[in-house]
Amino acid sequence: MERRRFVTSAALGGAALGAVASVLPKPAIAQGLPEIKWRMASSFPKSLPALFGGADFLCQRVAALTDNRFQIRPFAGGEIVPPLAVLDAVQNGTVELGHSTPYYYVGKDPTFGFGSTMPFGFNERQQMAWMRQGGGLELHNELLKGYNTLGFPAGNTGAQMGGWFRKEIKTPEDLKGLKMRIAGIAGNVLAKLGGVPQQIGGSDIYPALEKGTIDATEWVGPYDDEKLGFYKVAKYYYYPGWWEGNAMIWTNVNRDKWNELPPSYQAALETASYDAYSWVLSKYDTENPLALRRLVANGAQLRPFSREILQAAYKASFEVYDEFAAKNALFKKTYESWKAFRDTEYLWFQVAEHSFESFVYSQRTAEVRAKK
């Protein structure tokens, strides 16, 4: 399936544009196109240079593509809109554009989870393939239409870490009563396993962990986690983040504002989103390994989740999905597309991709050991 354009050139033809352009000043370059200034509300703070940096990169690309006539100013989470209220602000037109991740809104509808990631779901490549060529983008925009917005993928963190724990976790029994800061649908899964999921904003996590108000927290991965200093108060750093094999970031546009854009500005916003996506992902992939080394040097203890824990969480995740699907028609429709695509992707990725990586990583590990 190919992606579709939301608005064709015909929807905003030359006549309409001419009318807009005629009342605007006309400098030497691109004098036929209007000067437009938009505001973008991001869910992310400036202290996350890959995520907020991605918003900044996107706005700069749109400016470059339009000879600075379409100017978007990015605002960090909390500057003009609270981090978790970005979707509402775009929906009601407070800002034209948002920069966020859909699973922040699973309280409105669990179907938002598919736009970011689902526990035991896709890796980054699989998520993007489903979005661009497997029908995911159309399904997510069907959901967004109910909020008078539309969206494009604009970043990804890659697979995240399982987070920071004050004590070692060895069996599913150890999760019972565990108070953990954890986002999105993973919270439902943790609750099914007997844990106590907590929703806590970024800046409040460290003191809660230090005091023992919570026993564990997940955040993103080494690069972002390092900045919040969790290793000082909860030294066990677990992997993998089974609830986030990838996490997709999006630009969300108010539909009325979108429809007012000239087609070339619409194209600029869409294409710059995919460019920013690659920029954000490559930023994480470059910085995470360096940060992981520093964290381990500072005393973080790397621990894999046991197979027993992973299997219990896997079972609980699919039970949660079935429960949502029984109550929510769009969740069910999206889940069925996601699940069928996942089965097919897993078949292929374990042949060439996974066997290549398994060999090169084991070979490299053997080399490092031989040098010691």
Place this chain on the structure above:
Amino acid sequence: MERRRFVTSAALGGAALGAVASVLPKPAIAQGLPEIKWRMASSFPKSLPALFGGADFLCQRVAALTDNRFQIRPFAGGEIVPPLAVLDAVQNGTVELGHSTPYYYVGKDPTFGFGSTMPFGFNERQQMAWMRQGGGLELHNELLKGYNTLGFPAGNTGAQMGGWFRKEIKTPEDLKGLKMRIAGIAGNVLAKLGGVPQQIGGSDIYPALEKGTIDATEWVGPYDDEKLGFYKVAKYYYYPGWWEGNAMIWTNVNRDKWNELPPSYQAALETASYDAYSWVLSKYDTENPLALRRLVANGAQLRPFSREILQAAYKASFEVYDEFAAKNALFKKTYESWKAFRDTEYLWFQVAEHSFESFVYSQRTAEVRAKK
């Protein structure tokens, strides 16, 4: 390291542009920007819908971004330029733009290999991270400058398959005397292992394999391989393609022509390349699993390369790199950057990414077995 702009806006300011624009017709939209028509020579045939489709997608995006004022027409391999002569055609200005993969030109300089992929090198994410944020793009453009061109990543196939063999290959001994169609630096590695690498164009491979003139061939992966029908004459389909953990496709632009472009058209070409990159990759990731299923249903016998063969090839590859590095200063400089980045990436990717995937694939395989 952040990527740099090749030409700043200052290099082609409003005055120069105005002079160009004044002699051109001025329709209602974007009348300040010139109408430009370019030709893009691709190395790939129309029968490869992900690769040539990527060229087509890119040209359409550039048109959409510029209100159809910057029009690029893509030509398939052989239409106006032979598939392996694209770089020369861009260098000498026969076409303004090329769409190809650098390792087609390792005969000119083995350093081109790094632009596409190297045996036992990066997966797709790692290749892009090195390019965009690890200095790879600057190094590759240092090489391209000697050919009066510059380039942007514009597609990737993902990990490729190891190709089609008439007989089973079990030990490194079985590679001795093996006549195999194989591209790029992997040919040097095969020769070191006692094999006989052959350079054969796409359309000539099938008859050579059928007659037994060659014993084996690699091409891309299931989606592209299926179209050439190799499974009918060489049923053993090996994985992984250890010489291509990813394969990056590029747009290459003649530097003089690039310098003539208005800055917003330069931005359009660059940003559309990254958008096309994602389109091509997601196309492969969507189509490969479906094609693999069909190939197996049609009698292809999937076989993993033995660890013994992979280890012999690994050793031979790094010997080949050391030999090139001893003779070629730019190869050495690029190799050192690549190798250091690879060590760091491997450390990180095996923690969260690989452990997540190892679990979900094994779990899925267990489910499929349980259903049978």
